[in-house]
Amino acid sequence: MGILGGFRTDMGIDLGTASVLVYLKGQGIVMNEPSVVAIDKNTNKLLAVGEEAKKMLGRTPGNIVAIRPMRDGVISDFEITERMLKYFFNKALGKTFFKPRTVICVPSGVTEVEKRAVLEASRNAGASKTYLIEEPIAAAIGAGIDITQPNGNMVIDVGGGTTDVAVISLGGIVISQSIKVAGDECNEAIIRYIRKKHNMMIGERTAEELKMNIGTAYPVEKEAYMEVRGRNLMTGLPRTIKVSSSEMLEALEETVSQIVETVHQVLERTPPELAADIGDQGIYMTGGGSLLNGLSTLISKRTGIDTFVVEDPVGAVAVGTGRALDWLRYLDSDSVDSDTLRSNYR
Numbered sequence: 001m002g003i004l005g006g007f008r009t010d011m012g013i014d015l016g017t018a019s020v021l022v023y024l025k026g027q028g029i030v031m032n033e034p035s036v037v038a039i040d041k042n043t044n045k046l047l048a049v050g051e052e053a054k055k056m057l058g059r060t061p062g063n064i065v066a067i068r069p070m071r072d073g074v075i076s077d078f079e080i081t082e083r084m085l086k087y088f089f090n091k092a093l094g095k096t097f098f099k100p101r102t103v104i105c106v107p108s109g110v111t112e113v114e115k116r117a118v119l120e121a122s123r124n125a126g127a128s129k130t131y132l133i134e135e136p137i138a139a140a141i142g143a144g145i146d147i148t149q150p151n152g153n154m155v156i157d158v159g160g161g162t163t164d165v166a167v168i169s170l171g172g173i174v175i176s177q178s179i180k181v182a183g184d185e186c187n188e189a190i191i192r193y194i195r196k197k198h199n200m201m202i203g204e205r206t207a208e209e210l211k212m213n214i215g216t217a218y219p220v221e222k223e224a225y226m227e228v229r230g231r232n233l234m235t236g237l238p239r240t241i242k243v244s245s246s247e248m249l250e251a252l253e254e255t256v257s258q259i260v261e262t263v264h265q266v267l268e269r270t271p272p273e274l275a276a277d278i279g280d281q282g283i284y285m286t287g288g289g290s291l292l293n294g295l296s297t298l299i300s301k302r303t304g305i306d307t308f309v310v311e312d313p314v315g316a317v318a319v320g321t322g323r324a325l326d327w328l329r330y331l332d333s334d335s336v337d338s339d340t341l342r343s344n345y346r
Contacts, residue, residue: 009093012103012322013085014138015118017070018160018183018288020050020084021315022092023322029315030092037084038066049087058203072180073107073135073162074114078121085125099128105138105321107162109178133324135159135317136166136176139286142320143310147171152274153281156263156299156307157317158289160184163259165266167274175269181258183289186211193251194230198241202230211292214245217256218294218301256295260302267303282306286316 012023015035022031033050040047042063048056056066069080093100102122106115115132122130139157140147147153148171157164160183166176190207194200202210206228214224224245232239263283267275283305285296290313300307310316 009098009100010102010325011089011092011100012138012318012320012325013088013105013122014318014321015070015081015085015104015106016159016317017068017073017162020088021318022088023318024092025322025325028322029318031088032314032318033088035070035084036066036068037080038064039080040064046083046087049084054205057205071161073159073178074110075117075121078117081117082121082124085121089126099126101129101131101325102127103131103133103321103324105133105135105317107159107178108134108136108164108166108173108176109162131324133321134166134173134176135162135164136168136173137171138317138320138324139164140168140284140320141323142312142316142318143284143286145284151281152270152277154263154266154270154278154283156259156283156285156287156290158182158259158285158287158292158295159317160288163262163287163289165262167266167270167278169274169277174271174274175266177262177266179258179262181255181262182287183208183211185255186215186252186289186292189255190215190248190251193247194228194241194243195233197247199233200230200239200241201233202228206230210243210248211252214243215248215252216245216293217249217252218297219249220245220294252292256292256298259295260299263299263303267305279305282308285309286313288314 010025014021020035024030034054036053038048038053038056053066060066067080069077075081104118119130135157136155140155145153147168150170153168155166162178162180163182164178167174187207190210194202214226225242227240227242229240290309296307296309
């Protein structure tokens with residue numbers, strides 16, 4: 001590494017469908033903001049990013065659009081993702097002459113084309129070099145699991161757009177499956193349920209509040225209620241209803257079943273020795289979606305294996321991505337760059 005290399009900032013980014021977390025080496029997580037961008041369609045000007053832009057979702061006049069450029073864990077709007085990344089780079093690093101080396105995590109099922117899009121967006125946003133790490137590996141590192149051992153560890157990362165289920169051993173993924181069913185799908189299931197059962201339309205933010213406050217994947221002992229406002233589909237006027245947690249259980253049943261089924265499928269394909277390890281050690285859950293009340297209990301009941309939500313499920317992937325900065329030689333490098341991986345370790 002050159003003399004100036006010591007001044008370079010290394011950063012890890014959890015580029016999620018719902019939120020972006022930035023980890024700076026030596027500082028930890030410095031930013032956690034929704035991955036939403038607000039743009040003026042007439043001038044193409046960036047009006048707001050993150051928390052500010054999220055407040056505008058579903059509330060903007062005709063010329064302003066609030067966009068979520070990540071869908072199902074991958075880039076759906078390249079240009080907007082690039083602009084969003086540039087904003088987060090500048091906000092996290094301040095004014096700096098040196099371009100950061102960056103590690104970005106991607107779902108385990110991404111294609112080469114999707115990987116290339118992430119690498120290119122990061123490079124155009126100002127990274128000197130970009131490395132990719134698969135989400136389950138980052139989640140395991142962030143959860144404090146020693147993935148270098150010849151033991152089987154199962155990690156379920158329930159994000160906003162994707163759920164990644166993987167069995168990890170000796171620093172690599174042995175079996176994995178990624179499905180596009182996670183937090184966002186839960187919100188959409190709640191919107192559909194309220195529309196069907198109560199003839200009322202609610203927005204994405206209201207659905208998320210319902211999920212977080214009274215949502216459950218497993219029957220609860222004490223019923224909880226929440227009042228929500230929406231638009232009556234018969235009259236077109238605002239209306240308030242009281243929703244119960246057992247209704248949420250019903251609304252989320254199908255979505256949650258798909259996650260449990262994926263866990264089951266991965267376990268079925270796991271080599272017997274590693275399956276025995278998982279039976280002993282349990283299953284680890286990370287990601288914001290793992291905070292859904294009763295989800296870990298449901299997986300535990302269905303699989304017969306103890307299932308734990310790690311200490312900081314939301315930050316685990318970002319922390320793991322940041323810690324992976326010490327493992328750069330093992331990661332996928334940005335082959336667009338003329339530098340090779342080895343150049344960092346001369």
